[in-house]
Amino acid sequence: MIETYLRQNALAHLGLEGREPSSDAAVRLHEKSLPTAVNLRGEKDDPTFLEAVNGALGLGLPVEPNTAAQNETLAILWLGPNEWLLVRHDVSPEAEAQLSASLRDALGDIHSAVTEVGESLVCIHISGPRAADVIAKGCPLDLHPSAFGGAGHCAQSHLSKTAITLHQLSNEDEGGPDYDLYTRRSFADYLWRWLSDAAREYSGG
């Protein structure tokens, strides 16, 4: 973990506070504060691994491709056949070290890897009735619920030239859709400007 006083949101330099879009905008973009994120590797076919993780987190790993598991405090995104991303939002800077420590304790000698990655990421929350249209302008994923699967599904892909991890949080009939969009911190400025530009035609002004 870097020194707490050095922690800064990836888009802090844009001065986004006080410039949030209105709640009825067709597309709303918002940077979530520096996420707590842990990358977890392990064998999904090893029941001791699955049980240890479940015991430490109180939430089972999603082993179905392109799906996410979620409770009130934690989201687990499937990244590959033996790889997951664990994410928490709006928690203290120490939460990441605590999360990884509890996993390491529970896993012991079980073949696995726990890596703290939150400071490499930015999370942009995108919501509103035209959110999927904006993403679709630069992303080859088919976001229609019949293909993507709707809320509780996730995928890694690219948006314009940026590698992304996309997590759908809610469906259209639940007031959504809305998505958490993760990318590398160094791409944050580029991606934010790209999204803002792509969303402009839906802003009505």
Next chain:
Amino acid sequence: MLLISCPHCGPRCESEFANGGEAHIERPKDPETLSDADWAEFVFFRDNPKGLVLERWNHAQGCRRWFNAARDSVTYEILAVYPMGSPPPALDPKRYV
């Protein structure tokens, strides 16, 4: 644009993938006995058939896993995907020559 079925993530757009060249090229087990011509064959020379090609792909903008694919170099049809380290499945590719 090709639609490639990642064995882990399912069908995805070609732009998420990186091509890793011809598959099933084995590094020589006894490199000290190789002549320059043998090395050149291993490092540089590749088949360029009209029809069935066996190649490696990496789902670079997705799960980042490697896999093999059998593709028709004329129609671009992907005939099969199969794991790294496995021999290709039995196929009945179209013959052009």
